[in-house]
Amino acid sequence: MHLPSVFRLDLRRLILLFAVTTALLTLANTFYASYLAQRDLLIRQTLETNRVYAAKLADSTEGLLNLARQQLAYSVAVLAPVFDQPQKLATETERLKTQTSIFNSTYVVRADRSLLAISPRALAEPGGVIDSDGAREAVAVRQPLVSQPFVSASGRLVIAVSHPVFATDGHYLGYVGGSIYLRERSALDVLLSDHHYRDGSSLFVVDRQRHILYHQDTERVGETMPGNPVIDAAIGGNAGALRVTDAEGIDTLAGYAPVTSTGWVIVAQRPTATTLAKLHGLMLEILRNSLPVSLLTLLCIWWLARLIARPLWKLASSARHMDSQAAAEQIHQVSSWYFEAAELKRAMLAGLAQFNHKIGQLNHDSITDPLTGLLNRRGMLARLEQWQAGNRPFAVIAIDVDHFKQVNDSLGHDAGDQMLRQLAQLMEQVARSNDVLCRNGGEEFMVLLPETSLADACAVAERLRQCVADSPIPEGMTVTISLGVAHCPASSAGIEHALKQADQALYVAKHQGRNRVVTAGAA
Template sequence: MSSKSLPKFKLRGLILVLAVFSVLITLGNSFYATYEVQRSLLINNTLEANRVYAAKLAEVTDVFLDMAQDRLAYSAEMLSDQMHSEAGLVAEVRRLQEPTNTFNSVVVVNDKARVLAVSPEALGLSGETLHSRQARLSIAARAPVITDPFISAAGNYLISLSHPIFAANGEYLGYIAGSIYLQQKNILNDILGKHYYQDGSYLYVVDRNKTLIYHPNPERIGQRIEHNPAIDEVIAGNEGAYRVTNSQGVAMLAGFAPVTNAGWGVVAQRPNTMTLAGLDGHIIKVFLKSLPLVLLTLLGIWLSALLISRPLWQLASGTRQIDNTPLNNAQINNRTTQDNISHINSWYFEAAQLKRAIIKSMGLLNDKISQLHSDSHTDAMTELLNRRAMTQVLDSYQQAHTPFSVITLDIDLFKRINDTYGHDVGDEVIKKLAQLMRLQARKEDQLCRSGGEEFMIFLPNTSQDTAVRVAERLRELIAATDIPTVGTITVSLGVGHWSGADSATSINDTLKLADQALYQAKQQGRNQTVAL
C-alpha cells in the first residue's frame, strides 16, 4: 500500500485519543479495583459477622440448654421421694411448665415408661405408656438426654430434654422430661427469632442429623438439608464461614457454630445480593464524586494536546505552502514561508529542532534556487546576461512600454587573435571586454553576451544620441585599454532605438536595425559606431 492511500491522522487527534483512552482505562481499572476490594471487604466482613453471630447464638442456646437441664435436674431431685404422690408430681410439672415458656410440656415418666404426671393436662397423656424410641432412650440412658426431633404421642413435633430420677438409695425411678415443640412458639423461637434481621439475614438451627429444628419459616422445620458444606462442617463441631447456595438456589454468606451440648449447629446467613446491594450505589457515588476531576483532567488533556500539536501543526501548514508554490515563484514564496515559520512559537525541544531544521533547509533551498536562477540567466564566462535573460529584459520593456536604446558590439578581427594567441587568450580578451563594459554601464543598463564575441547593451529611457555617445565612449575606452599578450583591440558598434508603445518599429526590428548598423560599421572599416 502506498503512503498516499494511508489515512492521515492529525497529531492532536492522536494525542487526544491516546490520552482519553488512557484516562478511561485507568478510571475503569480503578473503579473495577475499588469495586472488587469493596466487594471482597463486604463479603469477608459479612462472613465474619455471621460467624461471630452464629457463635454467639450457639453459646446462648448452649446456656439455655444448660439452664433447662439444671431445672430438670432440680425437679428430678425434688421428685426422688415423691414418685408416689400424684399431687406432688402434678404440682412439680406445672411449676416447671406453666410460669415460664422454657418447655411447651413437661412429663414425669416412671421406669416402665408410664406417664405419671403431665403439664399441660390437656395432652391427655396421664396414665399412658410411652412407646416412642426417645422414651426408651431416656429410660435406658439413665442420664440427661437431649433427643433428636420426633413426633410425640400427642402428635407434636418436638425435641425432649430429660433427666433421670433416682431414689435416695440410688434406685432408678424414671425421668422427668421437658419438651420443646419445634413448630409452635417456644423458647428457641424467643431466643433465636428476635434476632431475625429485616435485611434478608436469618438463622436456622439443625440437629446432628442435619434436620432443621429452628427456621424463621416454620414450614421448613423438620426438613433435612443436604449438600451444604456449612452444615457438614458445623455438625462436625466446627465453627467458621462459607459462601454457600441455599436450598432455593440463592447464594448466601453463611457463618456457623456448633451447639456443643446438643450436637446442633447454628447457621446465620445473608444473601449475597443483599450484602452487595449498596455497593453499586456506592460505586456510582464514587464515580459522580470523581466526575468533576475527570472532566477537568480531560479538559487539561485537550488543552495539552492543543499546545503540543500546535507548533507541529503550524510547521506542517507552513511547509504545505511550499507544496502549493509554482516553481517560478518558489524563491519569493519560500522566503515568506521561511519568515512565517520563524515566527512559530516552538516551545518544546523537538518542535524547536524541527523548526530550525526546516528554516535551515529552506535557506539552503533558496540559495540553491538563486544559484540555479542566476546560472540559467548568466553567461558563465563573462557573468553578463545570456540570451534567455535578454529575452526577459526585452519582455519587461515591452510590458512596461519602456523606451530604450540598444548598442550591439563586436570585436574586430577576433578570429585573428584566436589564431595568433590561441583560444585561451581569446577568452581572456572576451572577459576583459565584459569588464570594460561593466565599468562604463549605469546601474539600470543591462549588459548581455548575445554570441561568441558579440555583445549587447540595453539602455532604458535613453535617447539614440545619448546611446551613440555611450557607444563611442566605450569604443574609445576599449581601444585605449592595453590587454596582456594581445595589446590593444578595437570594437565596432551599431546603435538602435525603440521609442516605446507608439514606436513605428517592433523591438525585434529595432534589434535587427542595430545589427545592420553594426554590420555597416564593420563595412565602413571597423572601430567605429553607426546608428540607424
C-alpha cells in the same frame, strides 16, 4: 504527498491521544477496581456479621439448654425421695412448668415408661405408657439428654430435655423431662425468631442428623437437609462463614456456629444479591459525581500535551541541524522543564563525553586483573612509567603464595581462585591509601609504595605476612606468603632493576624456608 496539518500525526497529537486513552482506561479500571473492592468488602462484612450472629445465638441457645438442665436437675433432687407419691410428683411437675417458660410441657416418667405426672394435665392422663422415641431414648440412655426431634403422643414435633432419677441406693427410677415444641411458639422459637434484621436474612437450626429444628418456614421443621456445604463444614464443631448456593439455587452468604453440648448447628444467612443491591446504586452515584472532574482532567491533559510536546519538538528541530555550529547553542536554549526532555537534551550534548567514557572504561578493563580487581602487569608498568617520568622514588614488594600448587591440587582451582581473591582483600586492608596493588600473574603479586623508604616498606611487608598467616583461607587452611622488598631511589631510572631486586629477594625468602620477608640489601 503531505497530509493537511489537521490530519498530521505529530508528537503533540500522539501524546494527547495516548494520554486521553490512558486516562479513560485508568478511570474505567479504577471504577471497576473500586467496584470489586467494595463488593468484596461487603461480602466479607456480611459473612463476618452472620458468623458473629450465629455464634451469639449458639451461645444463647447453649445458655437456654443449660438453664433447662439445671431446672430439671433441681426437680430430680426434689422428686427422688417422693417418687412413689403421685400428688407431690404432680405438684413439682406443675411448678417446673409454670416457674419457667423454657418448656411447653413437663412430665415425670417411670422406668417402665409409664406416665406418673404431666403438666399441662390436659395433654394426657397419668398411668399410660409413653411409646415415643424420646421416651425410649431417655430410658435407654439413663443420663441427662437432649433428644432428637420426634412426634409426641399429642402429635406434636418436639425435642425432649430429660434428666434421670435414681434412688439413694442407685436404682434407676425413671426420669423428669420437658418438651420444647418445634412447630409452635416456644422458648427456643422466641430466642431464634426475635432478631432485628429485616433485610432478607434468615436463620435455621439443624441437629447432628441434619434434622431441621428451627426454620422461618415452619413447614420445613422436621425435614432433613442433606448435601448442604454449610452443614458439612459446621458438623465438625467449628464456627465459620461460607458463600454457598442453597437448595433453592440462591447465592447466599452464610455464617454458622455449633451448639457445643448438643451438636446442633445454627446458620444465619443472607442472599448475596440483597447484600450487593445497594452497591450498584452507589457505583452509579460515584460515576455521576466523577464526571465533572473527569472532563476537567481531559482539558488539563490537552493543555499538558501541548506543554510536553513543545521542548521535544524544538529538540527534534535542533537534531536535524547537528552539523551546524549553532546546534549546541540552540539545544542549550531549549527549556527542558521535565525529566525526559532534560535527559534527551543532556544526551545530545554529552554524546562525545559518553564515547570518551566508554574508551576510558575499556582502558580500565585492559589494566585490571578480572579475578582480584587489582592492577595487572600492564597497569603496573604504566604506573611505574608515570613515576619514572616524575622522578618519583618508590619501594616495591614482590609477593608469592607458598605451596599454591598444593592448594590447587588438593582443593581444586575454585578454592585456589578464592584464596587469591582473599589475599587481594587482605592486601587492601594492610596497604596504605596511596599504595598500588598489582597481580603480576599466577600466584605472584606486587605492592608499589610511592615515596617510601626501604625500612617502611619492610614494615608494611611484615604486617601483610603476619595478616595472611593469621587468616584462615578456604576450607580452614592456613596459607603463608613469601615477600621480597626492594627500593628504587629518585635518581635511579632502573625500574626493571628494582623489580629484579625484589624478585631476587623473594627467591631468597623462598629458599630460606618461606613465610618470611627478605630485603634486597639483605639478600
